[in-house]
Amino acid sequence: MSSTSEVYLDSASSSPLHPAARDTLLAALDRGYGDPRRLHAAGRDARLLLDNARAVVAQCLGARPDEVGFAASGTDAVHRGLLGLTAATGRDGIVHGAVEHSAVLHAAAWRPSPAHRRIPVDALGHVDLAAMAAGAREAGVGAVALQAANQEVGTVQRVDDLDLPAGVPLLVDAAAAAGHAPLPRRWDALTASAHKWGGPAGVGVLVVRRGTRWTNPFPGDDGLDQLGGFPDVPAALAAAAALQAVLAEREEVAARQHALVDRIRAAAANLPDTEVVGDPVARLPHLVTFSCLYVGGDEIVSALARRGFGVASGSACTASTLEPSHVLAAMGALTHGNVRVSLGRDTTAEEVEAFCGALADEVGRIRAEAGL
Amino acid sequence: MRTTEIDCRDLPCPRPIIELAKALPSVEVGDQLAVVAHDPAARHDVPAWCRMRGQEYVGEERAADGAPRYVVRRVS
Numbered sequence: 272m273s274s275t276s277e278v279y280l281d282s283a284s285s286s287p288l289h290p291a292a293r294d295t296l297l298a299a300l301d302r303g304y305g306d307p308r309r310l311h312a313a314g315r316d317a318r319l320l321l322d323n324a325r326a327v328v329a330q331c332l333g334a335r336p337d338e339v340g341f342a343a344s345g346t347d348a349v350h351r352g353l354l355g356l357t358a359a360t361g362r363d364g365i366v367h368g369a370v371e372h373s374a375v376l377h378a379a380a381w382r383p384s385p386a387h388r389r390i391p392v393d394a395l396g397h398v399d400l401a402a403m404a405a406g407a408r409e410a411g412v413g414a415v416a417l418q419a420a421n422q423e424v425g426t427v428q429r430v431d432d433l434d435l436p437a438g439v440p441l442l443v444d445a446a447a448a449a450g451h452a453p454l455p456r457r458w459d460a461l462t463a464s465a466h467k468w469g470g471p472a473g474v475g476v477l478v479v480r481r482g483t484r485w486t487n488p489f490p491g492d493d494g495l496d497q498l499g500g501f502p503d504v505p506a507a508l509a510a511a512a513a514l515q516a517v518l519a520e521r522e523e524v525a526a527r528q529h530a531l532v533d534r535i536r537a538a539a540a541n542l543p544d545t546e547v548v549g550d551p552v553a554r555l556p557h558l559v560t561f562s563c564l565y566v567g568g569d570e571i572v573s574a575l576a577r578r579g580f581g582v583a584s585g586s587a588c589t590a591s592t593l594e595p596s597h598v599l600a601a602m603g604a605l606t607h608g609n610v611r612v613s614l615g616r617d618t619t620a621e622e623v624e625a626f627c628g629a630l631a632d633e634v635g636r637i638r639a640e641a642g643l
Numbered sequence: 644m645r646t647t648e649i650d651c652r653d654l655p656c657p658r659p660i661i662e663l664a665k666a667l668p669s670v671e672v673g674d675q676l677a678v679v680a681h682d683p684a685a686r687h688d689v690p691a692w693c694r695m696r697g698q699e700y701v702g703e704e705r706a707a708d709g710a711p712r713y714v715v716r717r718v719s
Binding site for chain 2: 544546562564565566567568586587588593594595599600603604605606607608641642643
């Protein structure tokens with residue numbers, strides 16, 4: 272139970288624990304403390320839980336258990352996945368979409384290469400796949416990164432239509448999509464983050480297909496078994512339980528969320544000088560972003576918080592860097608007055624109606640105070 | 644054709660866009676408004692404002708002191 276009566280509409284930043292994850296986590300805390308590499312009883316117990324977590328996650332993501340590794344976060348999984356692909360190919364160049372998560376941009380910046388390419392997007396946020404395929408054919412390119420769906424605007428990328436040359440592996444960042452939408456089938460490495468689907472924070476997932484050349488780019492042993500050191504076995508198992516539970520209810524939850532997001536999109540589009548951003552159809556079911564002219568992102572987020580609604584913003588004034596969202600900028604969208612709403616699995620129609628009402632009030636009030 | 648400059652150098656986001664909107668009625672159709680702003684969001688938001696409000700974005704220049712200067716033509 273939350274300590275406040277806030278209606279939490281920021282599940283895309285971090286989701287509350289799914290009940291299945293909570294039960295599993297509490298049970299596993301007592302059993303999963305041992306070192307899974309040891310041969311004593313506690314070690315064998317931990318190994319059993321960890322292997323179980325890998326098997327469940329593998330099945331949920333369309334992979335084999337020995338292709339799955341657990342990392343410290345989704346960001347850590349992207350860094351290890353992408354830099355491990357370029358380390359193995361021996362070519363540092365990374366071709367990526369302009370709207371990828373900052374983890375991808377940071378990985379590329381960390382290993383500078385003249386072969387890096389940032390591929391533009393259209394106004395709906397779709398990456399230009401022809402330009403991406405052409406970029407991947409340039410000399411010095413060691414990996415391509417394309418997200419399954421965008422974390423800020425919800426646009427689902429057409430990953431399976433991407434035509435890459437042989438020998439240039441594709442990493443799909445599925446952090447925003449996993450547990451919420453069907454995932455692409457054609458990839459060599461895939462990353463995700465458990466707290467975006469209702470698992471605990473601190474569990475990233477890196478899947479590397481058998482036959483894909485990948486090597487640990489950071490200090491330590493090679494292989495996916497102990498990425499970054501001793502694994503959090505109870506959290507990994509809870510993440511797996513949450514993913515399994517979320518996928519079992521996904522169609523029903525997604526259909527409900529899709530309709531509720533349509534309602535928010537319509538209400539936002541109905542406000543004067545407000546632009547709803549992202550693909551209206553090929554999108555994540557639970558997420559919507561819009562930008563309101565003449566409204567500060569921090570102002571509207573604070574105003575909605577006072578009214579009892581927790582939302583996120585991609586506006587510069589809400590970012591630690593004071594730079595506007597690179598996603599909104601790449602799409603040519605308005606970057607100020609931005610609000611991202613992401614629904615939980617149990618968000619109700621009444622909560623959405625109340626949010627739409629509060630939004631209209633607060634946008635009108637802020638504009639009136641600005642003299643517009 | 645005249646160009647009217649509005650100094651938004653020290654204004655945070657979204658004030659340069661608010662000042663742009665307020666200044667628009669004061670220029671004739673066909674004349675230009677130039678917003679001088681250090682706010683990094685203005686680089687994206689002046690063109691986006693033009694698209695949403697049906698005005699023409701002419702481009703980015705530099706003011707004499709090096710500050711970014713975003714030029715808009717009033718078309719309606």
